[in-house]
Amino acid sequence: MQLHLTLAALMLLEGPITTVAAGSLVATGVLSLVPVWVLAVCADVVSDSLLFLLGRYGRHPRVAPLLARFGLSADRADRLRDRVGRHLPRVVVGAKLVDLGAVPAFLAAGLAGVRYRRFLAWIALTSAVRAAVLVALGVLAGQHVAALVDTPGAAVAVSAALGAVLLTVSLVVKKTLTHRTRGALP
Template sequence: MAPPLPGPLTHLAPLLGHYGYWAVAAVVFVEDFGIPAPGETILIAAGIYAGAGRLNIVVVAVLAFVAAVAGDNVGYLIGRSGGRPFVHRWGRYVFLTPDRFHRAEEFFARNGGKIVTVARFIEGLRQVNGIIAGTSGMRWRRFLAFNALGAALWVGLWVTLAYQAGTHITALYDEVTRYQLYALITLGVVAAALIGRHLLRRQHQT
C-alpha cells in the first residue's frame, strides 16, 4: 500500500498510483520545454513512494534524468528553430511574456553556460532554460553538457531527500500529527496579533 503523501503532494497520488514511472517521465519531460507542469513536485512524490517500497528508486532517477535532458533539448530546438518570434507569439500561453523572456535572456547572457546548470533549481527558469539557450545561439554540445550536469544534480538531490523521507514516512507523520495542534494554535495567535496591530494602527491614524 502506498504511503499517504503530505500536503501539496496529495493530488499526485492518483497519477503515481495509475501510471507510476511513466507519470514521472512524462511530467518532467513536458515541464522542461515550457509547459506548466509539476515536474519537481512529482519527482519528490515519486522519491517518497520509492522510499516506502512502492517504486524502484534507480528507475525513478534514471527516467527523470533522461526526461529532464530530453525536455530541455526540445526547448533548445524550439528556441533555435523558431527563435524570438515564436516565443513572443506563443510564449504567453505558458506564462512566458515578452518582458519575462527578455529579462531571462539578459540574465542568461550575463552568466553564460553555468546558468544552464543551476537553472534547473530555479522555478520559472527551469521551464525556459532550453528555449533561451536556443534563441541566444549557444552551441548545442556545450548546452547538452551543462544541461546534463544540471539534470544529474537536480534529480540526485530531490530523489535522495525524498527517498530518505519515504523510508521514515511513518515516523514523520507521527511527529507532524503530534505537533499539528500546537502549530495551529501558534499560527492563530500570530494572526490575531497581526490583526490587532493593524486595527490599533488604523485607530491611531483616525
C-alpha cells in the same frame, strides 16, 4: 513497467514534485532507486531540450507570440540572449535552482544560438545532481511514510497525496509570482 511509464509522463509535466513522490515510493520499496533517478534525469533533459528547440525557432513569426506567453518578451529576450551567450553555466545552474526561471532561460539559450552540445552537457550535469537531491528528499519523506503504512497500496496512496500537496503548493506559488510580475516570470 506501467508505473515507470506513468512516472515518466508525470515527470515531463511536473518533474520536481513527481520526483520527490517517486523518491518516497523508493523508500517504501515500491520502486527501485536507479530507475527512478534515470527517469527523472531523462525527463528533465527532454523537457529542457524541447524549450531550447522552441527558442531556436523563436525568431519565426508564428513562434514569437508563444515565447511571449512563456514570459519571454522581445526586450527581455535581448537581455537574456546576451547573458546566456556569455554565461551559460551560470544561467543553467541558476535556472535549475529557481525552477520558475528555467523556461525563459532555456528559450533564450535557443534564441542566442548556443550550440546544443554545450547546452546539453550543462543540462545533463545539473539535471543529474538535481534529480539526486529530489529523489533523496523523497526517500527521506518516504521513510516516514513507510512507518505509517503497512501495505504497498497504502504507500502509493500516501505518496500520491504527498505529490498532490506539493503540486498544489507549486501551482499556488507560480500563480502568485506570475500575478505579481504581470504574467512575466522574474
